[in-house]
Amino acid sequence: MFLLKVYLEFFKIGAFTFGGGQAMIPILQRELVTNLHWITTENFLHFVSIAEITPGPISVNIATFIGYSIHGVLGAIVSTAGVASPSFILILLVATAMKKLQAHPVYRAFMAGIKPVIIALLISTIYIIASRGFHNNILPYIFSIIAFIVLIKFRLNASLLLLIMGAVGIFLL
Amino acid sequence: MNKKINAFKLFGIFFYIGLFTLGGGYAMIPIMKQKLAAKNKYIGEDDFIEVLAVSQITPGPIAVNMATFIGYKELGILGSIIATLGVVLPSLIIILLLSIYFTGITGNTVMLKFFSGILTGIVAEIVYVTIDITKKIKINFFNLSILILSLVEIFIIKLNPIYVILVGGGLGILFKTKEFKNVSS
Numbered sequence: 001m002f003l004l005k006v007y008l009e010f011f012k013i014g015a016f017t018f019g020g021g022q023a024m025i026p027i028l029q030r031e032l033v034t035n036l037h038w039i040t041t042e043n044f045l046h047f048v049s050i051a052e053i054t055p056g057p058i059s060v061n062i063a064t065f066i067g068y069s070i071h072g073v074l075g076a077i078v079s080t081a082g083v084a085s086p087s088f089i090l091i092l093l094v095a096t097a098m099k100k101l102q103a104h105p106v107y108r109a110f111m112a113g114i115k116p117v118i119i120a121l122l123i124s125t126i127y128i129i130a131s132r133g134f135h136n137n138i139l140p141y142i143f144s145i146i147a148f149i150v151l152i153k154f155r156l157n158a159s160l161l162l163l164i165m166g167a168v169g170i171f172l173l
Numbered sequence: 174m175n176k177k178i179n180a181f182k183l184f185g186i187f188f189y190i191g192l193f194t195l196g197g198g199y200a201m202i203p204i205m206k207q208k209l210a211a212k213n214k215y216i217g218e219d220d221f222i223e224v225l226a227v228s229q230i231t232p233g234p235i236a237v238n239m240a241t242f243i244g245y246k247e248l249g250i251l252g253s254i255i256a257t258l259g260v261v262l263p264s265l266i267i268i269l270l271l272s273i274y275f276t277g278i279t280g281n282t283v284m285l286k287f288f289s290g291i292l293t294g295i296v297a298e299i300v301y302v303t304i305d306i307t308k309k310i311k312i313n314f315f316n317l318s319i320l321i322l323s324l325v326e327i328f329i330i331k332l333n334p335i336y337v338i339l340v341g342g343g344l345g346i347l348f349k350t351k352e353f354k355n356v357s358s
Binding site (some may be wrong): 014015016017024050051053054055056057058059060061064065068069073076077080083084086087088090091092094105106108109112113114115116117118119120121122124125126127129130133134140141143144145147148150151152157158159161162163164165166167168169170172173 | 192194199202204207223226227228229231232233234235236237246253254257265269271273283285288289292295296297300301303307316320323324327328334337338340342343344345
């Protein structure tokens with residue numbers, strides 16, 4: 001029964017967070033630390049800091065961490081399933097509806113208006129990652145610029161570049 | 174015409190995307206674009222941008238939204254399940270291993286340095302994708318105005334991204350519907 005409660009709690013969090021993982025953090029903190037006392041503030045902040053630097057969606061990482069800390073491996077699976085379920089259900093509904101709407105002029109006009117917004121959001125992502133992840137250090141910026149030049153000069157495979165930069169990070173950062 | 178994907182390949186691609194997504198949902202766009210929209214052409218450029226936009230305005234983690242969406246587009250409900258599992262499993266496995274074996278991960282500097290290095294590569298790749306997408310959009314008054322307005326909303330007003338998307342889409346409906354009506358009739 002406790003696992004069901006864990007599932008529902010994370011389901012709720014998944015359903016009400018718009019705009020990705022960063023938006024989820026304050027809601028998680030209020031629910032899990034302040035209201036339910038499932039973990040301490042200190043542990044919570046520790047999890048968040050690790051979730052931000054490990055691979056995968058931040059919210060999924062946090063859910064897995066907290067699920068594990070409250071109920072072991074099973075807790076981790078249940079909390080992860082909980083946080084991903086609402087997206088899954090909603091997107092299925094939206095995708096089915098979109099199939100029917102795709103040719104409609106209003107829909108196409110909406111999408112035409114969104115394209116420039118995506119560019120703005122990508123620019124803000126660059127800013128967010130650099131300002132949060134580079135810790136006001138000049139070296140990562142220089143590495144990014146070098147990586148960019150390598151990328152356009154040699155048309156390197158995206159994940160190969162990441163592995164190379166990871167290795168560079170171990171020795172030089 | 175776009176190629177059809179099979180279930181194993183779909184799972185593999187999303188597992189791979191989940192593994193290399195560092196720094197939030199948007200960080201996976203370069204790899205996702207390369208794996209799905211560029212080289213193999215499973216989905217078109219316009220479709221990719223639509224999926225991205227809808228994933229942003231729907232609640233939940235963007236990575237999970239995009240996986241479910243693309244999985245559904247490619248292989249129906251089964252595809253959505255496979256893609257979602259694929260994108261979530263690497264996180265689940267990595268975090269579980271960390272929780273079980275490295276309780277003091279903050280002290281594990283080699284791994285942190287590795288991840289910091291990857292982050293510099295991700296920034297370079299997002300810059301690349303941003304330029305790539307920008308090149309494919311017509312430079313006209315409408316697009317430029319929305320771009321500038323969106324930047325102001327994000328950086329100065331600090332509006333939540335969903336609203337930024339809804340404002341852009343709303344302006345699209347306001348000024349572009351007539352144009353698309355004429356095209357289709």
